[in-house]
Amino acid sequence: MLELKNVSRNFGGLQALSNVNMVVPKGRVVGLIGPNGAGKTTLINNISGLDHPNSGAILFEGVDLCKAPPHVVTRAGIARTYQNIRLFGEMTVLENLLIGQHGRGRATVFEALAYLPRYRREEAALRERARTLLERFQLERFAHMRASALPYGDQRRLEMARALATGPKLLLLDEPTAGMNPAETSALGEQVLRLRDEGMTILVIEHDMSLIRQVCDEIYVLNFGQIIAHGDPDEISHNPLVIEAYLGEEDDGAA
Amino acid sequence: MDSGQQFLQQLINALSLGTIYSLFALGYALVFSVLGVLNLAHSAIFTAGAVIGLLLMRYVNASAPVAFLGAMIGAGLLGIILEWIAFRPLRKRGAPRISQLISSIGAAILIVNGFQLLFQSLFGRTEEYFPRGIVAEQPILIGSLSIQPIRLIILVVSLALMLLLQFLVRRTKVGMAMRSVAFNQRTSSLLGVNVNWVFMLTFFLAGALGGAGGLLYGLSFSRVTPFMGQDIALIGLTAIVLGGMGSIQGAVLGGFLVAIFQTFSIALGGSSYRDAFVFIILFLILLVRPQGLLGQPEQNRA
Amino acid sequence: MNFLGSIGISEAVIQFMLVNAILGLSIYVTLYTGMFTLANAGFMAIGAYTGVLLTQQLDWPLWAGVIGGMVAAGVIAVPIGLPVLRLRDIYLAIATIGFGEVVRIVLLNFDQIVSSLIELTTGERTRFALVNGARGIRGIPKLTETWHLVFFVLLLAYVLYRLHRSRLGRAMAAIRQDELAAANMGIDVVYVKNVVFVLGAMIAGAAGVFSGHLTRIITPDAYGFSQAVDILAFAVLGGTSTLVGPIVGGMVLGALPEVLRFMQQYRGLFNGLVLLLFIVYLPGGLINPAGWSSLWRQARRERSSQGETLPEAS
Ligand SMILES: Nc1ncnc2c1ncn2[C@@H]1O[C@H](COP(=O)(O)OP(=O)(O)OP(=O)(O)O)[C@@H](O)[C@H]1O
Ligand SMILES: [Mg+2]
Numbered sequence: 001m002l003e004l005k006n007v008s009r010n011f012g013g014l015q016a017l018s019n020v021n022m023v024v025p026k027g028r029v030v031g032l033i034g035p036n037g038a039g040k041t042t043l044i045n046n047i048s049g050l051d052h053p054n055s056g057a058i059l060f061e062g063v064d065l066c067k068a069p070p071h072v073v074t075r076a077g078i079a080r081t082y083q084n085i086r087l088f089g090e091m092t093v094l095e096n097l098l099i100g101q102h103g104r105g106r107a108t109v110f111e112a113l114a115y116l117p118r119y120r121r122e123e124a125a126l127r128e129r130a131r132t133l134l135e136r137f138q139l140e141r142f143a144h145m146r147a148s149a150l151p152y153g154d155q156r157r158l159e160m161a162r163a164l165a166t167g168p169k170l171l172l173l174d175e176p177t178a179g180m181n182p183a184e185t186s187a188l189g190e191q192v193l194r195l196r197d198e199g200m201t202i203l204v205i206e207h208d209m210s211l212i213r214q215v216c217d218e219i220y221v222l223n224f225g226q227i228i229a230h231g232d233p234d235e236i237s238h239n240p241l242v243i244e245a246y247l248g249e250e251d252d253g254a255a
Numbered sequence: 256m257d258s259g260q261q262f263l264q265q266l267i268n269a270l271s272l273g274t275i276y277s278l279f280a281l282g283y284a285l286v287f288s289v290l291g292v293l294n295l296a297h298s299a300i301f302t303a304g305a306v307i308g309l310l311l312m313r314y315v316n317a318s319a320p321v322a323f324l325g326a327m328i329g330a331g332l333l334g335i336i337l338e339w340i341a342f343r344p345l346r347k348r349g350a351p352r353i354s355q356l357i358s359s360i361g362a363a364i365l366i367v368n369g370f371q372l373l374f375q376s377l378f379g380r381t382e383e384y385f386p387r388g389i390v391a392e393q394p395i396l397i398g399s400l401s402i403q404p405i406r407l408i409i410l411v412v413s414l415a416l417m418l419l420l421q422f423l424v425r426r427t428k429v430g431m432a433m434r435s436v437a438f439n440q441r442t443s444s445l446l447g448v449n450v451n452w453v454f455m456l457t458f459f460l461a462g463a464l465g466g467a468g469g470l471l472y473g474l475s476f477s478r479v480t481p482f483m484g485q486d487i488a489l490i491g492l493t494a495i496v497l498g499g500m501g502s503i504q505g506a507v508l509g510g511f512l513v514a515i516f517q518t519f520s521i522a523l524g525g526s527s528y529r530d531a532f533v534f535i536i537l538f539l540i541l542l543v544r545p546q547g548l549l550g551q552p553e554q555n556r557a
Numbered sequence: 558m559n560f561l562g563s564i565g566i567s568e569a570v571i572q573f574m575l576v577n578a579i580l581g582l583s584i585y586v587t588l589y590t591g592m593f594t595l596a597n598a599g600f601m602a603i604g605a606y607t608g609v610l611l612t613q614q615l616d617w618p619l620w621a622g623v624i625g626g627m628v629a630a631g632v633i634a635v636p637i638g639l640p641v642l643r644l645r646d647i648y649l650a651i652a653t654i655g656f657g658e659v660v661r662i663v664l665l666n667f668d669q670i671v672s673s674l675i676e677l678t679t680g681e682r683t684r685f686a687l688v689n690g691a692r693g694i695r696g697i698p699k700l701t702e703t704w705h706l707v708f709f710v711l712l713l714a715y716v717l718y719r720l721h722r723s724r725l726g727r728a729m730a731a732i733r734q735d736e737l738a739a740a741n742m743g744i745d746v747v748y749v750k751n752v753v754f755v756l757g758a759m760i761a762g763a764a765g766v767f768s769g770h771l772t773r774i775i776t777p778d779a780y781g782f783s784q785a786v787d788i789l790a791f792a793v794l795g796g797t798s799t800l801v802g803p804i805v806g807g808m809v810l811g812a813l814p815e816v817l818r819f820m821q822q823y824r825g826l827f828n829g830l831v832l833l834l835f836i837v838y839l840p841g842g843l844i845n846p847a848g849w850s851s852l853w854r855q856a857r858r859e860r861s862s863q864g865e866t867l868p869e870a871s
Binding site for chain 1: 716719720722723724725726727728730731734735737738739740741742743744745746747
Binding site: 292293340341344345350351352353354356357358360361362363364365366367368369371372485488489492493496500528530531534535537538541542545 | 593640641643644646647648650651652654655656658659662663666782783786789793822823825826828829830831832833834836837838840
């Protein structure tokens, strides 16, 4: 489904990604791990169009997206969450989910201004979908609250709901459990598995190894911008290169 | 006069105008590099320099050098006051930098209108001339070139001030503190640099330079108006954008380039398009190379 | 009307206030989208000149002049917006200040430019005279009526009200809050920004046409930097969290110097003070429901529960 070919990115001398090759097959949950500063977020930024590789190709369902702007990537079916939460804090939770569906609406501005039936039907449908997502992530009671007023864990879940609102085929999660307690973390893991069972493809960055073991079908390990290992969770945890890369960072992030 | 000499004459005019632009633009650049904000009230401080100089000459018969010093100090103090009322409260609140731009516009309007009222009550009109004979008026002849003494004075005084600033920023402890705050405010304050004090000092220096520029500008036309800063506000902005926002050398370079460009565009196309040329440069630079000639590009991070 | 008259608000003042309300809305749409531009005085000038020429030279009716002025401002906004809107905050502000100045200079020299163009192409020396440089256009018929303005403000308010509840309106708010995240929601940020910039230009252009047919004289210098700052002051005073804010801001700033006669001499001082004090002490402006209600809650809490401070996520 997603295929990276020799993707490289450097920031004025710093090689954040070098010749990354990676395949995310349809319907699988792929983990991406690596020490701090390894280039994981950079990789997700490049896939989602916020940043662009210096060389290489990013093929999504056979189409090269490496120069595509973010909204094109999203409309092609890739959605993401952020390591540092980036909700629209001044909007309500519901509105955040409406924004998520931006690319799916068809009514024109003029239909909206004239308050025509198609616009009204579409608004109702958008709201309905937003409600479904709220239920799915147990956020209904917050629907009309400002997103910035939500408790931290709920903000993370809202971000995931908002990403799903765009109607993606591939979901990129950047440390979705950062700052969550163990109970919240495993609940989120359940969500991820449920999404996979419904046919979603997921690429997840995580420091929390228990979550990685819980959800991932396969894992890539990134260190200094290079893929140093690839395999299923068991193989990875016994790979000497990986152990070496993580030396001294063992408990990092797994609060 | 042949065309070579005419060129030289023009060049000297351009250089003396350029030093004023550079002095003025340095004020914008200092504040932008240390605080990361654009102080649009800087043009009002420029005017303040000229006004203070004029008042000192008029009402206490100050000599030119004394008036000049007074203007620099007065304009510097005005800079500090501005920092207190228009910037510090917003910075404390962590307001976006556009808010600080707006408050500085407000301050500029306040100052300019204040001067307008002052002029009306003191002189009964909104322009005033310097007393005669403050600077020598007999043109200096070099070969067949005739140069106004004020132009030479401007050149020498401005260059001296720029060198002084360069020395201050590069070679002194105070300059070190300024540079470290410009580089990273948080770290500097952890290292024991008194950040607020550095900000005050920056505004004082910026104000003093702007004030000096204003007085020299006024002297070169021998006239002061409350609105003289408005003519030069955008020219100064063009200079710093051209040189690279927040770059000290860039501001100086930008000031000279704008002056040279202006002077020769008058020679080519007539004075009514002089300013249009400047704004076209401003536009082009912003679009093609927003970081300016000597600046580093800004990166955004997700 | 009698009461209003007694406090110095004549019909002419009301008309002036309504024009300000339109101008306030013109900058509101861009601010609402997170774009700080000071180009609206320039677009107002373009609208004013176009509209006035249409009614004066071609005898078109006012509404046709208004549409003409809006179209002219909108059309010019496209090639300006495309490159300039790639810039952010301070850089965008500087570029748009520059644009305003260019408009002013072009208007000052318009006749001369056209004359030399004619001379270049046909070789004939002519003295083209249409906008009369700094002297401006005089003797403009006073076509604008109060009800035109009331109608236009209401129409505009309705359009913006509906817009806020549309996809485009939500995209505008999203871009203001986080441009990159908005792009990742599938919003074409460049497109939305340009549409809004053009919309703001058209609104300013309409205000220009209306005001030109009120003041009956238009000169390039009336649309300089200080007009741009006045427009900004309307938005800052009223606040931009609702569309009522800039309307109120524009009307209040239009009325105050008339109500407080002694202020007339100090109008400039007052505008400066408004910008400074509001940005520093009341950044949400006068009309800011969320801000006021949280202030109110805070005050009540302080009174009711002394010493017992509950931490609240913000
Ligand atoms: N826009 C940028 N400009 C310059 N350098 C950058 C930029 N973005 C990232 N980097 C650098 O690239 C490297 C990789 O950063 P990245 O954020 O991708 O790491 P990461 O693997 O996500 O780390 P973490 O686990 O801490 O989130 C880091 O050294 C970082 O400083
Ligand atoms: Mg990261």
